[in-house]
Amino acid sequence: MKITRILCRGLLIAIAVICSPPAAAAEPIRVVLELVPDIDNGRRSFEICARCHLPEAWGNDDGTYPQLAGQHVNVLMKQLLDIRSGRRANPAMQPFVQQRTIGGYQDLADVVAYISTLPMNPDHVKGPWPPDSSEYLEGRSLYSQHCAGCHGATGEGNNGPSYPRLQGQHYEYMARQARLVRDNLRQIKPSMAALLGALSAEDFDKVLNYVSYLPVPQADLAPSADWRNPDFQ
């Protein structure tokens, strides 16, 4: 099985710096860094992450940790930067992604590149309504109507604009994050909150159920749920 895949050559990070005095109506300044990840260094840095996320980065079935394996590098990077800055509230994780703990932008780029090489959990947790149930089928049509445009027909996401890959994410985690976004407790694109907010409670549940069943390409999966990351054995 191919664990290390050819990765994107460079990783782009865009940082919007907003100079603070509001009276001056300062323009955002966009700084773009292009970094070539060093996977070996990423593996070493990942030792910090693995202490909680575990070496496989497969997440928890109870939704307390997400599956990170297989996620797009730009999506992972955006989360690290948002948590680092406090834009995404995660008090327990925030100190781990500071310069003093994990390092600078290069180290962040290295670690996300390493994570993206990990095979995915072949047995992630799915929602209550199995394929071919009426709820599943309704969820599917809601998905294609509202979500597929950005997240892709099979939930593959899009690395360029940092649209998360939805395939393989634990149902409980996805449902919790979607609720936070809908209720404006996690700030992402306003359009996303509006879209989730417009769904009825029933439709909301159905579409999240469907998302949990989006098929993950076989090549991206670990051979079994017993697979353990050999880098940490």
Added chain:
Amino acid sequence: MSNPDKLSRRRFIQAGGAALAGSAFGATPATATAATAGDAKQPTAPALHKLLRKAAIPASRGARVVVVGGGWSGLTMAKYLKRFNPAFDVVLIDRQSAFVSFPVSNAWLADQVTLEFLSHSFFEAANNHGYLFMQATALGFDFESRRVYTEQGYVEYDYLVLAPGIEYDYSRIGVDDTEAQNLLFHRYPGGFVTSSELLTIKQKIHRFKGGTFVLTVPNGDYRCSAAPYERACMVAAVFKRRRISAKVLLLDMNSEITIKKAGFSRAFEQLYGDFIEYLPSSEISSVDIEGRRVVTEFDEFPFDDAIIYPPVRASSLIEEAGIDNPQDSQKAANTDPFRYHLVDDERVYVTGDSRSQPFSKGGHTAHSEAQYVAEVIAAHALGREVRWRSPQTMCFSAVDIEPLRAMSIITYYKFDKQSGLFAFDRTHLMDKWDTQGGQASLAWAEGMYRDMFYL
């Protein structure tokens, strides 16, 4: 349970003497506190009548949840109760005026973090998270009329969460006499219950002139299984840095190092070969306080100074309230193992280190557990249920200073239906101590404080 009022008084009196001295994260060993209970059937002194008044706190503006004990469990509980149900009126009660973190305190003993890093304000936590902090000592409970008694009067509850933590059980190292227990506690504190113990221990280490410094590791399900070994390393590191002729004699009541064995063994050998002597299977049978000797089954160990960490038990508040499980050797509460409420009262929950489940006692376990139980209580108020999830135990251990080097272990728990027991699940040990682990251990602590107090 026919006459709640009478019963509440009786229970209150029973609990009174003991709990005045040692309640939430109590100050003194459990068995040292029964002295003043007396035989009075009715309280007559004006002071006691005062205690039976309603406490002067704002009237509740919603279903009131009273949380007893402001440790890692209670603080997390209070925050997440408000998070999961903003309509709850949450009151956190602790007898102490400020919080000092026991996790990472060993690194503080060796000057790797400041006391400011460990110390946090209950007011700050309450203000930031929208609950009320009441500095008071819980004395006893009336489960019929749903009251918590404190020295400032009683507080009524709709839900009650008891997170009063542990107490030392000196009787299990052969020290049965109350006075002797108090003396041992004051002279050679274990450093796992009150902050004065920690301050005392730091003085001891930094002023030690040389000779034998005894540390003990209790048996049973004690608080923070790795901490006594970590502490041996930190104490030895200070002696080494001070270049004094001193030996840490680590008397372990267990037959081997109970956790992170390879990592600690390597540290004892490679870093502290001249400073730490490790003696497993040291079943302590008594302590000669004046003569400064620890007595085991086959031996006697004279010491110049010591930190005596005896086995522990659940807070005596649990036993005095009559809600302990008589089968449990550590007097933990008789609760539903998945929903955490008393077996016969769904309005009273017990969490943290006085829980009945055999989860590893310590800050992180209590923190992750409390988030789940807060969700259980919020759901109960709405007539809903939450799927059980395992607590998470994350445990860092520092072994070296300058630079700080640490190792870690993480584990979950699963319930085995066949045996009816909990077992470890998805355990991941990183026992190569390094500076990355050292940094991670501080980041971990900072993240926990942020969560409990600030964000």
